[in-house]
Amino acid sequence: xxxxxxxxxxxxxxxxxxxxxxxxxxxxxxxxxxxxxxxxxxxxxxxxxxxxxxxxxxxxxxxxxxxxxxxxxxxxxxxxxxxxxxxxxxxxxxxxxxxxxxxxxxxxxxxxxxxxxxxxxxxxxxxxxxxxxxxxxxxxxxxxxxxxxxxxxxxxxxxxxxxxxxxxxxxxxxxxxxxxxxxxxxxxxxxxxxxxxxxxxxxxxxxxxxxxxxxxxxxxxxxxxxxxxxxxxxxxxxxxxxxxxxxxxxxxxxxxxxxxxxxxxxxxxxxxxxxxxxxxxxxxxxxxxxxxxxxxxxxxxxxxxxxxxxxxxxxxxxxxxxxxxxxxxxxxxxxxxxxxxxxxxxxxxxxxxxxxxxxxxxxxxxxxxxxxxxxxxxxxxxxxxxxxxxxxxxxxxxxxxxxxxx
Ligand SMILES: [Zn+2]
Numbered sequence: 434x435x436x437x438x439x440x441x442x443x444x445x446x447x448x449x450x451x452x453x454x455x456x457x458x459x460x461x462x463x464x465x466x467x468x469x470x471x472x473x474x475x476x477x478x479x480x481x482x483x484x485x486x487x488x489x490x491x492x493x494x495x496x497x498x499x500x501x502x503x504x505x506x507x508x509x510x511x512x513x514x515x516x517x518x519x520x521x522x523x524x525x526x527x528x529x530x531x532x533x534x535x536x537x538x539x540x541x542x543x544x545x546x547x548x549x550x551x552x553x554x555x556x557x558x559x560x561x562x563x564x565x566x567x568x569x570x571x572x573x574x575x576x577x578x579x580x581x582x583x584x585x586x587x588x589x590x591x592x593x594x595x596x597x598x599x600x601x602x603x604x605x606x607x608x609x610x611x612x613x614x615x616x617x618x619x620x621x622x623x624x625x626x627x628x629x630x631x632x633x634x635x636x637x638x639x640x641x642x643x644x645x646x647x648x649x650x651x652x653x654x655x656x657x658x659x660x661x662x663x664x665x666x667x668x669x670x671x672x673x674x675x676x677x678x679x680x681x682x683x684x685x686x687x688x689x690x691x692x693x694x695x696x697x698x699x700x701x702x703x704x705x706x707x708x709x710x711x712x713x714x715x716x717x718x719x720x721x722x723x724x725x726x727x728x729x730x731x732x733x734x735x736x737x738x739x740x741x742x743x744x745x746x747x748x749x750x751x752x753x754x755x756x757x758x759x760x761x762x763x764x765x766x767x768x769x770x771x772x773x774x775x776x777x778x779x780x781x782x783x784x785x786x787x788x789x790x791x792x793x794x795x796x797x798x799x800x801x802x803x804x805x806x807x808x809x810x811x812x813x814x815x816x817x818x819x820x821x822x823x824x825x826x827x828x829x830x831x832x833x834x835x836x837x838x839x
Contacts, residue, residue, distance in 0.1 A: 443601035447511040447623035447666065449492070455667070456503035456625050456677050462496040464507065465727040468661060469493070471765055472790035473513050475662050475758035478783060482794070485787035489513060491663050497723045502673035502716050504649055504723075509623050509666040516579040529816055533692055534562050535569075537645075541612070542570035545641055545700070551575065553610035555600040555632070556618030559585045560593050566612075567592045575610065577603060601628075607635035616645040623666040629681040633703060642683065642701045646674065650715070651694045653722040655837050656733040659763035659812065671697055672715035679706035688713055693815050738767050744808055745772040752776065752804075753836075754820055755812030756783050756795040763812060763836060764791040777801065777809075779823075802827045811835045 453460050469492045479485040492508040541547040548570040554563040557576030564586055567574050574593035583595040596603055607613060613636050622628045636642065649668035652660045661668075669677075671688050674697055678685055684704035689712075691698050744751050753760050756778035764773065769791070776793045777800070778784060784797045796804075801824070809824065811817050814835025821833060 441599065441602060442512050443599045444511040444622065444624050444627075447509055449508040449510050451496075451505065451507040451509070451623075454498035454501060454503055455505055455623055456673060457498060457501040457680070458626075459498050459500035461500075462498055462505075462507065463723065464494050464496040465723050466495040466658075466661070466730060467493065468658075468766060471663050472761060473663050474515075474789055475664055475761040477789060478786040479789055480786060482787050482792040485789055485792040488789040490790070493661065493663055495661065495668070497719070498673075499716070499720065501676050502670055502719050503625070503677070504668035504673075505623070506663070506666050509663075511623055511666070514621075514664065528819055534565055537698070538562065538565040538569050541566055541641075541643065545612075545643075547572060547612055547641065550611035551609055552612040552614065553577070553607060555613070555615040556621070557581060557593075557595075560589050560595065561586065562616060563593055564589050572612075575606065601631070604631055604635045607632065608637050610636070610640055612641045612643065614643040617647070619644060620646050620665045620667050620669070625667050625677060626680070629677055629683075633681045633683060636703055638703045640703070642703070643699070645691075645696050645698050648690055648694060648697045650718075650722065653719075653726045656726060656729045657837050658730055658734060658766050659759045659836060662758045662762050664758065669697060670715050670719060672709070672713045672719070674699055675709060675713035679709075682706070685710065685713075695815070734766060737763075738769075741767070741769060741772045741810075749807035750774065750804065751808040751810065752801070752806045753793075753810045753812055754778075754816070756780075756786075756788055756793075757812070759812040759836070761788055761790060763810075764788065764793065773810075775800070775804070775806075798823050798827065801829055805829065806831045808832045808834065813837075 470490045471493055473489045473491050491513055493506045494508045495504055496507045497504050550572050552572055553575045555577055557563050557578045559582055560576045563574040563576050576593050577596040577600045581595045581597045646669050650670045675685050675688050678701055683701040684707045685701045687700040688710055689698050751773045752775045754777045756776040760776050775796050776788050778795050783795045786795050809831045811820055814837055817835050
């Protein structure tokens with residue numbers, strides 16, 4: 434059986450030069466951060482260094498909406514992106530992330546009684562999370578993703594039906610679902626109001642809705658420029674996320690920060706919008722954080738450049754740990770090349786490939802035994818304990834620094 438390949442662009446209207454807020458329509462946007470000429474795709478696997486250096490690039494300009502708190506890349510062009518089976522987004526190989534996903538699944542099954550039900554996951558990736566909720570609660574899944582790879586998870590056979598395409602082309606199947614969910618999908622979508630309204634319109638009124646996105650509040654507070662990517666068109670706080678869903682006709686049940694405040698989880702049901710939760714009342718805070726970030730990010734970039742160039746000048750071998758989007762964004766924003774030779778990743782599907790734009794080779798932890806790095810920059814400090822353990826098991830005790838750990 435041939436598998437139809439997705440070719441359509443669900444958001445042709447998302448072109449550079451947006452003048453309005455794609456969440457609320459407000460027109461007085463405040464631009465505050467520019468990252469020109471950055472790679473379009475941060476986590477595509479690249480087979481050769483030459484190809485890696487030649488990846489397509491685009492411009493990013495983040496603008497803040499003072500009316501609803503939403504932050505978007507006004508230069509975003511959806512037509513430049515492609516999501517296919519080479520899109521390797523899975524974080525399922527990390528024990529820490531795996532544990533978090535298991536806890537989320539347990540909350541759906543035990544907290545919301547998701548048992549013997551049918552779940553639709555929009556942007557399911559390879560389907561690891563969907564499978565986990567199915568296994569824990571005896572559920573079945575419908576997973577939609579242009580980058581889905583049926584067969585990657587043998588246990589999913591007979592449990593998950595995959596649709597290798599954009600959800601936007603299959604909205605008619607939404608009413609089949611008792612639970613509609615998406616994790617780390619909405620930040621990739623430019624027309625967020627249109628998307629959430631579409632989901633809401635097609636959902637059954639008794640269905641449960643669950644979603645997860647990165648929290649931009651932490652990015653602003655920590656000056657985490659490495660968490661800003663071309664692929665992320667949209668950036669949320671609890672407030673802007675809550676407002677967006679209420680405007681689309683949801684009653685928000687829970688809107689919480691998780692995973693060391695890196696992510697926001699929102700649980701909702703279709704219904705009349707309820708009052709904002711106290712934690713969603715964040716416009717005043719954002720009015721301070723956004724201008725603060727605008728100033729501080731310049732210094733933060735210079736600080737990292739100085740540190741790494743200093744190590745390099747001393748002859749120290751520096752590697753980054755984490756060949757995902759954060760690593761790519763960190764290296765491209767700092768404009769680093771020879772100062773860092775390798776990127777380490779535990780995902781075996783990434784090893785041997787090259788980082789887009791900068792061309793750093795991705796190696797596995799075992800490679801470090803012979804290479805013996807002096808400094809390991811950990812792109813996500815939440816993994817510091819497990820990485821420290823992996824290094825010690827190989828007789829390595831380099832200086833370890835979490836990027837973003839204060
Ligand atoms: Zn807005």
